[in-house]
Amino acid sequence: MQFFLDTANIDAIKKYASWGIIEGITTNPSLIAKEGVDVKTRILEIAKIVDGPISSEVIATDTEGMLREGRAMAAWHENVYVKVPMTSEGLKAVKVLSAEGIPTNVTLVFSASQAMMAARAGATLVSPFLGRLDDISEDGMALVADIIHIFRNYNIQTKVLAASIRHPLHVVQSMKVGADIATMPPEIFEKLVSHPLTDKGLATFLSDWEKVKKFQK
Numbered sequence: 001m002q003f004f005l006d007t008a009n010i011d012a013i014k015k016y017a018s019w020g021i022i023e024g025i026t027t028n029p030s031l032i033a034k035e036g037v038d039v040k041t042r043i044l045e046i047a048k049i050v051d052g053p054i055s056s057e058v059i060a061t062d063t064e065g066m067l068r069e070g071r072a073m074a075a076w077h078e079n080v081y082v083k084v085p086m087t088s089e090g091l092k093a094v095k096v097l098s099a100e101g102i103p104t105n106v107t108l109v110f111s112a113s114q115a116m117m118a119a120r121a122g123a124t125l126v127s128p129f130l131g132r133l134d135d136i137s138e139d140g141m142a143l144v145a146d147i148i149h150i151f152r153n154y155n156i157q158t159k160v161l162a163a164s165i166r167h168p169l170h171v172v173q174s175m176k177v178g179a180d181i182a183t184m185p186p187e188i189f190e191k192l193v194s195h196p197l198t199d200k201g202l203a204t205f206l207s208d209w210e211k212v213k214k215f216q217k
Contacts, residue, residue: 098122
């Protein structure tokens with residue numbers, strides 16, 4: 001499974017990209033607005049740090065507007081994936097963009113039928129939102145598992161990107177059901193590498209070394 005960061009913060013992207021295992025970035029209008037920067041400028045900054053898919057979301061809700069914005073975004077950099085909402089207008093836009101060779105990420109997916117429709121329209125990625133389903137007492141991870149199962153039934157090549165991840169367990173569960181990608185905020189990514197027993201073990205090793213190093217030549 002690939003790890004993506006869900007952020008537009010350059011400092012965070014630089015920090016975690018240095019670990020060598022970040023393979024893509026997802027953004028949305030809210031994340032860009034939080035940074036107070038121009039979208040194109042920030043996407044190009046990200047592209048200098050992470051050599052992988054960078055999802056940039058359209059604002060338009062009509063097909064023609066999505067196509068206009070999507071084509072412009074795709075021209076910024078070869079790694080840009082045009083992020084399109086899961087609507088009927090979005091599906092029409094995905095169909096056209098796909099035919100033009102522009103990769104897409106269909107976002108705000110909350111059902112297996114939506115995921116299938118997006119895949120049939122030519123989506124490169126589909127993004128089921130785990131956390132938002134959990135928030136309303138539905139099983140977000142079950143949706144991810146269902147989509148993966150259905151896609152395998154029909155040998156669909158569209159990748160499943162687990163989104164709206166709220167805690168490390170979501171990431172582990174995504175691995176277990178076979179998600180292609182998990183995108184998460186930096187604070188969740190930070191938690192994945194940490195474990196109290198690792199910290200305790202390291203502290204013990206260092207303490208013991210202090211006791212014996214005086215005997216080293």
